[in-house]
Amino acid sequence: MLATVATKTFLDRWKGVTIGALAVALMFFLGMAVYRDIDLAIYTDLPEALKALMNIPVDADVGALAYGVIYSSYGALTLASLALSMGSASIAGEERKGTMGLLLGNPKSRTHILISKAANIVLLSALGAVILWIAGVAVPGMLSVDVTGIEVGALVSHMFVIAVFYGFMAMAISAWTGKNSLASGATVGVMVISFFAVGLLPLIESLANGVRAFPWHYYSGSNPQINGIDWGDLTVLFVGIALLAFVAVVGVNRRDLRGQVTGVSVVDRLRANPMTRKIVERLVGSARVSRIWVKTASENQGILIFVAYVMFLMMGLLIGPMYTFIDETLISLTDAFPKELLAMFGGGDMSTPEGFYQLETFGLMTPIAFMVVTVTTGARALAGEEANRTMGLLLANPIRRSTVVLEKTLAMIVQALIVAIALFAGVVGGSMLGGLGMSPSRIAATTLLGTLLGLVFGALALALSAATGRTRVAIYGSIGSAFGLYVANGFLPFSESFAGLAKWSPFYYYLSSDPLLNGMNWGHGAVLLGLFIVLVAAAVALFDRRDLRQTG
Amino acid sequence: MTDQMAIHTEGLTKHYGDFPALVGLDLDVPVGEIFGFLGPNGAGKTTMIRTILDEIRPTSGRASIMGLDTHESSVEIRKHIGYVPGDLAMYPNLTGKDTLTYFANLRGGVDWDYVDALAGRLDADLSKKVGDLSSGNRQKVGLIQAFMNKPDVLIMDEPSSGLDPLVQREFQTMMREFASDGQTVFLSSHTLSEVQRIADRVGIIRHGHLIAVEGVADLRSKAIRTVNLFFDEPVDGAVLEGLAGVREVNVEDHHVTLSFDGQMETLLKVVTERYNLLDITTHEANLEEIFLTYYDEVGA
Numbered sequence: 094m095l096a097t098v099a100t101k102t103f104l105d106r107w108k109g110v111t112i113g114a115l116a117v118a119l120m121f122f123l124g125m126a127v128y129r130d131i132d133l134a135i136y137t138d139l140p141e142a143l144k145a146l147m148n149i150p151v152d153a154d155v156g157a158l159a160y161g162v163i164y165s166s167y168g169a170l171t172l173a174s175l176a177l178s179m180g181s182a183s184i185a186g187e188e189r190k191g192t193m194g195l196l197l198g199n200p201k202s203r204t205h206i207l208i209s210k211a212a213n214i215v216l217l218s219a220l221g222a223v224i225l226w227i228a229g230v231a232v233p234g235m236l237s238v239d240v241t242g243i244e245v246g247a248l249v250s251h252m253f254v255i256a257v258f259y260g261f262m263a264m265a266i267s268a269w270t271g272k273n274s275l276a277s278g279a280t281v282g283v284m285v286i287s288f289f290a291v292g293l294l295p296l297i298e299s300l301a302n303g304v305r306a307f308p309w310h311y312y313s314g315s316n317p318q319i320n321g322i323d324w325g326d327l328t329v330l331f332v333g334i335a336l337l338a339f340v341a342v343v344g345v346n347r348r349d350l351r352g353q354v355t356g357v358s359v360v361d362r363l364r365a366n367p368m369t370r371k372i373v374e375r376l377v378g379s380a381r382v383s384r385i386w387v388k389t390a391s392e393n394q395g396i397l398i399f400v401a402y403v404m405f406l407m408m409g410l411l412i413g414p415m416y417t418f419i420d421e422t423l424i425s426l427t428d429a430f431p432k433e434l435l436a437m438f439g440g441g442d443m444s445t446p447e448g449f450y451q452l453e454t455f456g457l458m459t460p461i462a463f464m465v466v467t468v469t470t471g472a473r474a475l476a477g478e479e480a481n482r483t484m485g486l487l488l489a490n491p492i493r494r495s496t497v498v499l500e501k502t503l504a505m506i507v508q509a510l511i512v513a514i515a516l517f518a519g520v521v522g523g524s525m526l527g528g529l530g531m532s533p534s535r536i537a538a539t540t541l542l543g544t545l546l547g548l549v550f551g552a553l554a555l556a557l558s559a560a561t562g563r564t565r566v567a568i569y570g571s572i573g574s575a576f577g578l579y580v581a582n583g584f585l586p587f588s589e590s591f592a593g594l595a596k597w598s599p600f601y602y603y604l605s606s607d608p609l610l611n612g613m614n615w616g617h618g619a620v621l622l623g624l625f626i627v628l629v630a631a632a633v634a635l636f637d638r639r640d641l642r643q644t645g
Numbered sequence: 646m647t648d649q650m651a652i653h654t655e656g657l658t659k660h661y662g663d664f665p666a667l668v669g670l671d672l673d674v675p676v677g678e679i680f681g682f683l684g685p686n687g688a689g690k691t692t693m694i695r696t697i698l699d700e701i702r703p704t705s706g707r708a709s710i711m712g713l714d715t716h717e718s719s720v721e722i723r724k725h726i727g728y729v730p731g732d733l734a735m736y737p738n739l740t741g742k743d744t745l746t747y748f749a750n751l752r753g754g755v756d757w758d759y760v761d762a763l764a765g766r767l768d769a770d771l772s773k774k775v776g777d778l779s780s781g782n783r784q785k786v787g788l789i790q791a792f793m794n795k796p797d798v799l800i801m802d803e804p805s806s807g808l809d810p811l812v813q814r815e816f817q818t819m820m821r822e823f824a825s826d827g828q829t830v831f832l833s834s835h836t837l838s839e840v841q842r843i844a845d846r847v848g849i850i851r852h853g854h855l856i857a858v859e860g861v862a863d864l865r866s867k868a869i870r871t872v873n874l875f876f877d878e879p880v881d882g883a884v885l886e887g888l889a890g891v892r893e894v895n896v897e898d899h900h901v902t903l904s905f906d907g908q909m910e911t912l913l914k915v916v917t918e919r920y921n922l923l924d925i926t927t928h929e930a931n932l933e934e935i936f937l938t939y940y941d942e943v944g945a
């Protein structure tokens with residue numbers, strides 16, 4: 094039975110893990126190929142402090158750069174994301190599908206089921222790690238790049254352990270609460286914050302020791318790709334894994350299992366409260382179901398609020414004052430810093446507040462934030478209703494299929510605008526708090542371009558959702574494309590022969606015109622808007638012509 | 646002629662890949678009728694319903710509802726229908742009331758007094774979230790959703806699943822009232838007793854083929870009876886099988902069950918000559934027995 098549960102989960106998941114690991118391997122190949130083509134002097138001339146910050150070893154060569162800059166961050170983020178999605182689905186996923194009761198109808202305890210799920214997180218993370226290890230060894234050979242002195246095995250071992258750590262964290266939350274989205278959301282939050290803290294805190298001398306509070310430090314802090322396995326750091330993670338496993342076992346055994354899960358939204362709380370019931374009932378109770386787009390926009394409230402909150406407070410408001418704390422000498426050093434290298438992190442020159450905001454907020458986090466919201470809504474819009482078997486009922490009403498697609502698109506736009514407003518307000522506020530004097534109109538222009546970029550990938554998810562009716566295809570397809578196109582936009586400009594190709598990436602039309610410094614580039618905005626419209630039109634056409642799926 | 650027909654199909658065929666889920670279905674359901682669509686699981690009932698609702702498109706053939714083509718005029722058609730899908734699912738985070746408001750808004754309004762009346766008759770709680778309701782109570786919300794617009798044609802796929810017997814009876818009364826007002830009910834089911842109680846005509850589908858359409862009254866008039874015979878010793882069934890009017894003989898030790906539409910006197914004579922008959926019960930055969938008798942071989 095234990096083996097049966099484990100086997101089923103393994104078979105459900107191995108494809109996703111393999112595809113994720115292969116995508117990172119492909120990116121690694123691309124990155125290494127570009128590094129091979131460029132003059133590495135731009136790196137070797139860097140100041141020591143910055144090299145340390147960027148994971149660039151003192152005697153940087155092609156191999157060290159590719160492993161340090163690409164493999165260690167993207168590889169670990171991907172592997173950990175896969176593990177945490179397994180962890181959050183482990184118990185809560187079975188409850189949500191209503192299959193937990195069925196599973197427990199067999200003579201096995203909750204602890205048994207949890208263990209088999211945990212075994213899968215370990216096993217599948219190992220599968221991903223093995224693929225990454227093979228690629229890490231094989232790619233340099235294919236490209237004839239000398240990688241002597243790089244500890245691929247140590248790097249991948251660290252990756253494996255950090256992935257299991259986040260997988261178990263998600264599993265513990267999932268087991269304790271029975272809430273899938275809470276488990277994945279909270280764990281992703283911890284992971285992303287931890288990733289950025291480890292990059293950012295060392296910049297501020299007085300806070301440099303703070304990195305020890307973040308799990309990511311125990312993964313990358315010792316530079317395992319150069320220094321080999323750091324057993325001390327891994328021990329910290331092992332202890333964390335053991336603690337999380339213990340919490341998961343206690344959590345899953347102590348509470349009532351949930352039946353079909355109904356989330357409780359902010360509106361629901363206000364409606365339940367006798368003080369606010371009347372006014373909320375009038376304002377949103379029936380308003381929420383007045384139109385398809387209003388209902389859709391009111392869903393995923395948790396994710397939307399979380400993303401808006403992070404972008405407003407942590408990525409907006411706090412970055413301004415933080416800029417004023419950063420060591421002056423570090424900032425002055427960035428004159429020597431190659432723009433091409435920073436472009437991978439979204440570009441940005443740390444000697445100006447605009448550059449700092451671009452590096453920290455707009456470069457990577459803003460596209461991610463918009464996409465979390467737009468891709469979720471785009472993917473669930475059609476395929477989600479089909480998977481939940483409500484699409485038949487919805488379309489039994491006298492409305493066109495195209496109306497459904499367009500209303501869902503409108504909901505996506507509204508959600509993106511909420512994030513945009515939070516981000517804009519946060520950055521303007523941060524600039525004021527730090528006395529940085531950034532131009533609100535240029536912040537608005539950058540935010541607008543970011544919103545359009547997020548909508549492009551949301552529309553891609555919508556079109557995939559319309560074409561296939563499968564949420565997973567829509568999510569993985571659009572996130573995978575975004576990932577590849579982001580990297581292409583960051584790396585291709587390094588090589589003169591490939592530089593022109595970057596224009597094929599939507600990301601090019603987001604920041605290449607430096608909107609934070611130069612204001613709105615209407616041409617670039619028009620390209621993104623046009624792409625969005627084409628994808629929505631494709632979604633309408635694709636959805637109209639196919640059979641609805643009966644089950645998910 | 647199709648304009649008097651609530652539902653009309655011509656050679657309606659649907660293949661899923663190589664699998665023929667529905668084959669050459671020709672069917673007419675006149676306005677004002679309660680039509681029962683019967684068949685075992687996987688026979689093609691749901692495929693037929695999803696095809697005429699334009700959820701899926703036919704591989705060949707065509708269908709119309711109220712004289713309108715189900716694909717070309719699907720939006721117009723949906724102004725005239727109420728639908729209860731099989732395996733009903735709704736939005737778990739919405740209350741019953743929210744759910745009905747949502748669909749009412751999509752249709753442009755509804756008579757809430759009528760909704761309250763329906764909820765009262767079915768004993769439905771509309772204040773709870775749909776996700777917190779038992780499947781039977783969720784089904785009630787689905788039924789109200791279909792009835793609330795007073796549609797011309799009600800299309801329901803296994804509508805009484807999960808309902809308790811009292812509510813089932815009320816639901817059947819509602820369907821009859823509905824038809825007596827001149828509206829049409831198309832009802833798929835695999836429980837024959839329900840259809841037998843309320844339908845005017847029944848169609849039976851097997852392996853995607855419509856193998857029979859009969860009036861319930863006509864079927865009844867075939868006057869088949871089910872006869873139970875109890876003896877004081879084990880019986881040889883072969884003795885009975887040759888007799889005129891005897892079908893479907895089942896022998897279990899001392900007990901014989903058979904379907905019979907011949908002369909009772911002849912039957913009794915034969916059995917009492919050979920055995921000691923202890924007891925006999927007979928009753929009018931239900932649809933299930935009639936179908937098993939007449940159509941078992943046809944679609945197999």
